[in-house]
Amino acid sequence: MLTMPEILILFVMLNTLFCCGHAQDAALTIEPNLSTFTVGQTVIFICDMKEGTHVDWEYEIKKDGQHFISYNSHPRYTLELLHEAYGAEYQCCGRLRRTNETKCSNKIFFHVQDKPRARLTATTTIIPVEGRVSLTCSVDYASYWKFDWFKDGLLIYSPAEVGNDYESGRTIIVSQGGQYRCRGRRGKVYYTEDSNEVTLEKMLTIKPTVILEPNWPLIYRDETITLSCEIQEGGGTQWTYEWRPTRLNRPPSSREHRISRVTDSGDYSCRGRRDKFYLTQWSDVVSVTVSDKPRPVLSVSPSWLSPGSSVTLRCEIKPPSAGWRFYWYKAVPDLLHKNYSYDLLPGSTAGTEHDSYIIHGQTHTAGYVCRAGRGDPEYHTDYSKVKFLWSADVHPAASLTVNPDRVQHFTSDSVSLNCGGNSTEWRVMMFVKTGFLLACSTWGKMIGSSCYMRMYWENSGVYWCESGSGEFSNTVNITVQNFYDDGVILVSPVHPVTEGASVSLSCRRREQNTLSSVSFYHNDKLLQHDGREELNISAVSQSDEGFYKCQHAGKTSQQSWMSVTAVSRPESSSFPVLLIVGLVAGIVFILLILLCWYRRSKGVTAEQTIHQYENEQHAYSALLHGDISIYERIRSSENSANGQQELDYVNVTSRTQKS
Structure with a gap:
């Protein structure tokens, strides 16, 4: 107690x-x-x-x-x-x-x-074909929420007060496109702020096609292209379009995109959208390869002009591509700006469909240029490099002479190239063996109408004059001995030799003007080896044209081309034709006399006489107008002890033209 x-x-x-x-x-x-x-x-x-x-x-x-x-x-x-x-x-x-x-x-x-805001997330915003998408609603820093769901502004799901994540409505699975949002709820009266909206789009089975116009495999920088998104689905459905790359998606989204100055290569694809929430599949990718602006390559055939021959120009785009029209120009020297201006050739104003152009009647050296165009608006390539048609023939308007007058020169030789003709302004141009087109001032000095140069191996090439009035002179070949070669050169004329004229070829070393015991070759065949210093041809013929070289003491010169200009001759005499016509006329006259005598003596009727006369007149007319005379000039050569003997004659053949 x-x-x-x-x-x-x-x-x-x-x-x-x-x-x-x-x-x-x-x-x-x-x-x-x-x-x-x-x-x-x-x-x-x-x-x-x-x-x-x-x-x-x-x-x-x-x-x-x-x-x-x-x-x-x-x-x-x-x-x-x-x-x-x-x-x-x-x-x-x-x-x-x-x-x-x-x-x-x-x-x-x-x-x-603060009052929380629900957050809505989706596994993807695109519902695959025959697929579904999961949506999840969440609220941070709290639990015991139920979730209400809305589609396009209408309540579509409100769970009971108890249950797991799916029963609470935290996660739902949908298969329809639309705008979805959610909110959290505690009890019956307290709600979070509405979540963000998530737009789901339903993928359709339709697959569009991208059409590229023009459909060229290679597009060049600054060309114009058009991309179209084609959906093969009827019913007049109104579509909006989405493009890749996304820079094409400028509102309003268009079925067609025109790129007026394309700059970069790229892959393009599109898809369509309708009713806000339904999408087609992405189209297959169309790849556009963009290359730098092309420069065509012009070729001239032949490069050396032959009398009476036509010239073919060919303009090539590399790599080859379609849709081009070709424009052809003649180069005109522009001495003021140290380049060329271009004049369209006849028939080239609207371009040609073919990549070749034939020129008839060209007689002198000329330069040509081409370019190509395609598309709408038309896109043009750069101009090609100037290509030249060379002619060795001298003409009064512009001519080139060389001093010393020979094709081959030793390294360090001083050479003058002199222009003459109907102009006071000149420039000397050269196309050297290294492939460059150069003016005299590059390697020498231009004084007045003459170019003075010290020659080197790199100067081997083709030379000509260009006047201030736009004329081209004759063209000459110049060959310079290699700097490491102390051998011999062939002395041969720069200009063509006229048929029937005499010419002398010789061989020399740098320190000796003439050499003895020289072998001369024509087109690689031994022509002379008899101790003489020169090769003399007293009357040059067409058969003498070709490559020549000389050989001395084991040293062989480079070879040079000697051109022979044919002498223009009048057509073969018409005397044989006149003789035949005279003979026929005499025979007809005699026949007429005989017929008259026969009529008197035999009493032949007038009708028979007239009939035979008409037949004979027909034969006479055939001789005058219906025959084709073939003139064949035949040259035969034979060698004799006294030298070369030549014989010319004319063979006349008559062939009756078939009617």
Whole structure:
């Protein structure tokens, strides 16, 4: 048993606890039992004093140790959390009505944050053909949410109050295109902010086609191309279009894109969209390869002009491509700007379909240029390099002479090239063996109408004059001995030799003008080897044209071409034809006399006479007009002890033309 002092101490302690409110058997709970609330939510405080009935007590709620809700008779109190400051530590206290004794509950702390916004995510925004897409709705920093779903503004799903993620509506699976959003819900009255919108588009089985116009395998920089997205689906459906690369997607999205100055290669594809949420598949990719602006290659055949021959120009685009029309130009020297201007050739104004052009009647050296165009608007290539048709024939308007007058020269020889003709302004041009077109000033010095040069191996090539009035001179070949070669050169004329004229060829070393015991070759066949210093041809003929070289003491010169100009002769005499006509006329006259005599003597009827006369007149007319005379010039050569003997004669053949 307790002694009196112990009972007294126990009474005092119990009285102290009641008076000071520190009894711990009171309990505070909240609904919902969360550690985090959001602004706008409500919380219910439930205070249980654990003795008596609730009518025996008055209740107050403290916030962070301060009076918050004054004493009242309700053990349950509902608080609307209006802002974040409501997040605090709460405690309830009770006061016994009959004794005013108090006791307080445990403390509960919770946070209050801004009203959350639901977040919607999708596994993909494109629903595959016959496929589905999962949508997930979530709210940060909280749990116990249910989720409502909306499609195109209409509520499509609202779950029950209990269940797992799928039953709570956190995740749904859809197969239709549209605009989707969601929101979180606690209870029946508290909602989060609506989520972001996610647009789902349904993939259709339709696959469009990209059409490239013009459909050339190779497109050049700055050409114009058109890309079209073709959807083979009837019914007049209204489509909008999406392109790759995305730079083509300029609103309004168009079925057709025209790129007026294409600059880069690329891969292009498209798809169509209708009713906002339905897509075709992507088309196959069309690759456009863009190359730098082309420069055609012009060829001239033949490169050296033969009398009476035609000249063929050919313009080639590399690599070959379609759709071109070709334009042909004659190069005109422009001495002021040190280049050429271009004049269109006849019949080339609208271009030619074929990549070749034939020139008839050209008699002198000339330069030509081509370019090509295609498309609408027409796109033009660069001009080709100037290509030359060379002629060795001298003409009065422009001529070139060389001093010393020979084709071959030693390295470091001084040579002058002199222009003459109907102009006061000249330039000397050269096309050297290394493939460059150069002016005299590149290697020498132009003074007036003459070019002075010290020759080197690199100067071997073709030379001609160009006048300020646009004329080209004759062309000459110049060959320069290799700098490492101390051998011999062939002395041969620069200009063509006229048929029937005499010519002398010789061989020389740098330190010797003439050499003995020289072998001369014509087209690589030994022509002379008899100790003579020169090869003399007293009357040059066409058969003497060709390549010549000389050989001395084991040294062989380079070979040079000697051209022979044919002498223009009048047509073969018409005397044989006249003789035949005269003979026929005489025979007819005699026959007429005989017929008249026969008529008188034999009494032949007039009808028979007329008939025979008509037959004979027909034969006479055939001789005059119906025959084709073939003139064949035949040259026979034979060598004799006294030299070469030549014999010319004319063979005349008559062939009756068949009617």
